[in-house]
Amino acid sequence: MAIQDVTVTIDVQNPAPKVGLGRPLILAASAEAESIYKEYNGLESLKVDFPEDTSVYKKAAAVFAQKxxxxxxxxxxxxxxxxxxxGTGLTIVQAFEKYxxxxxHFLLLPDAIASERKAISDALxxxxxxxxxxxxxxxxxLAQYASNSRTILYYHPDxxxxxxxxxxxxxxxSLTVGSITWKFRKDLVGITPIDISADELESLHASGANAYVLKAGISQTSEGITATGDYIDFLHGQDWVKANIETGLQQMLSDNDKVPxxxxxxxxxxxxxxxxxxTATQNGIIEKDANxxxxxxxxxxxxxxxxxxDKKKRIYSGLGFEYYPEGAFHKMKVNGTVVNN
Incomplete structure (x- = not known):
């Protein structure tokens, strides 16, 4: 667990920054018993440790190829x-928990088998x-992830x-959290659309998966949902709010000689x-009313x-907040009238 004095718990009620929150972790299998964690700012430094023929390099290359x-x-x-x-090293779940x-903020698994993928999905x-x-x-x-809102699936066979x-x-x-929807992401470098019928695609969405398809002549993501059908941008915005409130309050406690x-x-x-x-409202995470x-x-x-x-332990437990998330149009229905003179 991270060392911190502030914990934000968000309870989602259903009627109702660029750096860090967009970074991927590639969790890969290794023949070495010792587990490592390392950050790379480009492919040149990465290929010193992971040559071009490795699964790690290929995943990283696909990340760095995008605009x-x-x-x-x-x-x-x-x-x-x-x-x-x-002496035999960490299991995939142990390594995940360690790091x-x-x-x-986004985990990629280049080497994991189906059972390991499921175990990580549950752990996350x-x-x-x-x-x-x-x-x-x-x-x-797909079905094994149906209860896991923190898993994002892309069906991309063959x-x-x-x-x-x-x-x-x-x-x-890494785009500003709240500024985009994850549907309609187009022209992904190195990715070609799959051939799938409209009915098959709807069935895929019902299973909690997304695809990369051709619509109106444009290659684009078909949806922006997690395995439970929740929208990715909604949950990513929730993470942004949690992370920034925790950081802000921790900084307040640290920067002041005393918070009375x-x-x-x-x-x-x-x-x-x-x-x-x-700020979350300005970024598009939180909704605005008609005014x-x-x-x-x-x-x-x-x-x-x-x-x-709580008073004895110097814990202030009286702070709370509530917000309505800003949505996005994913489909449109238009009614027209033809006037025949």
Missing amino acids: NKPDIVAVATYSASGGGDP FDKPW QAHKFKFLVLKVEDKDE KPDEHIDAAIIGDAA SNDTGISMAVSVVTSVLT GNAEFTVTSKSMDEIPEE
Whole structure:
């Protein structure tokens, strides 16, 4: 777990930054028992450790080939032999947990078999933060991820040399969170559309998967959903809010000699949260009403309302917020009338 004094828990109620949150981690199998984590700012430095014929290089190349590529690609390794025993290295899940708090947000698995992919999907889901992105070639594999909102699936069969999982991250993940929808991502470098009928595509979407298809003569992603049908931009925005409020409040505690446990300290915390949510509104994460006002609220409790146990431990547990996410049009229906004179 990361060392921190601030924890933000977001409870999603259903009626109702560029750097870091777009970085990928390539978690790859290694013959070496010792697990490593390393960050690379380009292919030249990466190929010193992972030559051009390796699965890591190919995933990283697909990321860096896109116009919106992130500043770095991180690589971590686990034991190709399965690990788990002393001296045999880390299993894929152990390596994932070891490096979860590193500054990446989207996970790519170039070497994992189906059972390992499922294990990682489950492990990441438990954190309710960050994403696993998978290229899937067998439709039968899709069903096992149906409960995991933190797994993003791209069905892309019969194209072994195309890494759509990595390409979509290079194209979309590092753009300002809230500024895009993950549907309609077009002209991915090195990726060709699949041949699929409209009915098959709808069935694929119902299974929680996306595809890269040809629409109106343009190659583009068919949807922007996770395995549960939740929209990627909605969850990515939620992560942005969580990460920025935690960082902002932690910085407030660290930068001040003292944040007093009274109305002054509470007002300081409220100000931080309000500032983050205001920026989230400007970025397109939070909705505006008809008058252009941001649709979020920040609430705070007085010290008299804080449990005594929290007071003794110097914990302020009275801060809360609520917001309505800004959506995006993914389809349109138009009614027309022809007037026959």
